[in-house]
Amino acid sequence: MCAVALAGCAAVPDRADTAPRPSPPTADPSPAAAAPTMAPGPGGLAPVFTRAAGDGSTGPKTVALTFDADMTADQGPRAARGERFDNPALIDALRTLEVPSTVFMTGRWAEEYPAQAKAIGADPLFEIANHSYSHHAFSSPCYGLPEIGAEDMTADVRRAFAAIERAGARNVVPYFRFPGGCYDDDALRAVARAEVTAVQWDVVSGDAFATDARAVARQVLDGVRPGSLVVLHCTRSAAPVTEEVVRRIVPELRRRGYRFVKVSDLMRQSQP
Numbered sequence: 001m002c003a004v005a006l007a008g009c010a011a012v013p014d015r016a017d018t019a020p021r022p023s024p025p026t027a028d029p030s031p032a033a034a035a036p037t038m039a040p041g042p043g044g045l046a047p048v049f050t051r052a053a054g055d056g057s058t059g060p061k062t063v064a065l066t067f068d069a070d071m072t073a074d075q076g077p078r079a080a081r082g083e084r085f086d087n088p089a090l091i092d093a094l095r096t097l098e099v100p101s102t103v104f105m106t107g108r109w110a111e112e113y114p115a116q117a118k119a120i121g122a123d124p125l126f127e128i129a130n131h132s133y134s135h136h137a138f139s140s141p142c143y144g145l146p147e148i149g150a151e152d153m154t155a156d157v158r159r160a161f162a163a164i165e166r167a168g169a170r171n172v173v174p175y176f177r178f179p180g181g182c183y184d185d186d187a188l189r190a191v192a193r194a195e196v197t198a199v200q201w202d203v204v205s206g207d208a209f210a211t212d213a214r215a216v217a218r219q220v221l222d223g224v225r226p227g228s229l230v231v232l233h234c235t236r237s238a239a240p241v242t243e244e245v246v247r248r249i250v251p252e253l254r255r256r257g258y259r260f261v262k263v264s265d266l267m268r269q270s271q272p
Contacts, residue, residue: 035127035173035264036271037197045185046176046192049263051202052227053270059226061258064266065094065246066102066129066201067234068177071109072146073134079112084236086113090243091120091234097250100125102263103234104177104199107133107163114167121169127262129175130196133160138190142182153190161194173264175199181231199263201231205245208233213244220249224258229266 038047052059071085079085086109094101103120105128110117121128132138133156136148148156157176164172176196178187183198191198203223207216220230232246233239250260261269 035175036267037174038267040192041188043185043189044192045188046196046198048183048188048198048200049175049229049267049270050200051225051229052266054227056202056225056227060269061226061256062261062266062269063224063227063253063258064102064229064261064263065099065232066104066177066199066229066263067232067242068131069103069105069109069234070131070135070179070238071106071112071235072136073108075108076112078237085109085238086116087234087236087239087242088116090246091116093243093246095123095125097246098125099246099250099260100262100265101260102127102129102173102175102199104129104131104175105160105164105169106131106135107160108135110160110163110167110169117164117167117169121164121167121171124171127171127173127264128164128169129173129177129199129263130157130160130164130194131177132156132179133163135179137180137182138178138187139182139184142180145180145182150186150190153187154193157191157194157196175263197267199229201229203228203230205230205232205242207239207242207245209238210241213241213248216241216245217248217252220245221252224253227266227269229263 041047120126137145140147174196176191177199206219210216
């Protein structure tokens with residue numbers, strides 16, 4: 001789980017100006033094949049998408065809410081003792097409010113909550129992206145997360161996709177979010193071999209470990225601009241106020257004229 005200092009992740013290099021391109025068509029298009037991706041960066045680096053193209057003050061008033069479903073590979077005993085790493089009430093709120101969203105899911109989360117992973121992936125309101133299997137850091141230091149070896153990074157991403165697929169989830173897109181948002185060039189080369197576009201954010205909600213929903217909502221509302229991408233969490237034990245935050249920010253952003261979209265839609269908006 002990302003620590004409260006998530007804002008520090010925002011300092012990573014931004015390659016969102018790389019022109020996105022659609023994935024090649026297939027004879028039987030799947031949601032993943034239909035989702036836009038970005039052109040690879042120099043030196044075999046995976047591209048990184050942070051927000052829709054534009055200066056942040058003009059352009060379509062769209063915003064993407066994203067939710068990290070975090071669970072590390074070794075948290076099974078805590079789940080067995082009753083700790084909840086899911087948040088069904090949050091998903092229900094998004095459905096009630098009709099908010100298209102992207103859920104970045106760890107493979108371990110999909111294994112712990114396969115019925116929920118399947119239901120989220122079957123709902124056209126949502127798309128599921130990859131948040132690694134183990135939620136270990138792909139570069140270090142990264143807010144105290146255990147570090148995965150460079151030789152294991154590509155396999156970890158593929159293992160997460162396999163776990164999500166085994167849960168029966170559909171609407172899976174070829175996007176990847178680094179645990180903690182932390183990465184370097186070695187990590188970008190590794191995930192590029194898994195044929196994903198890395199997705200970061202430009203608005204840090206601060207919901208991780210927060211207890212004041214009003215303060216978190218205010219931070220989101222103060223940060224959103226046209227084309228913004230907001231990072232939140234779908235983990236009750238470590239982000240207990242996120243449902244309330246969503247119920248506060250959604251009506252207000254709509255009042256301001258914003259339309260909610262998935263990451264794939266936001267990326268498509270950036271295409272030439």
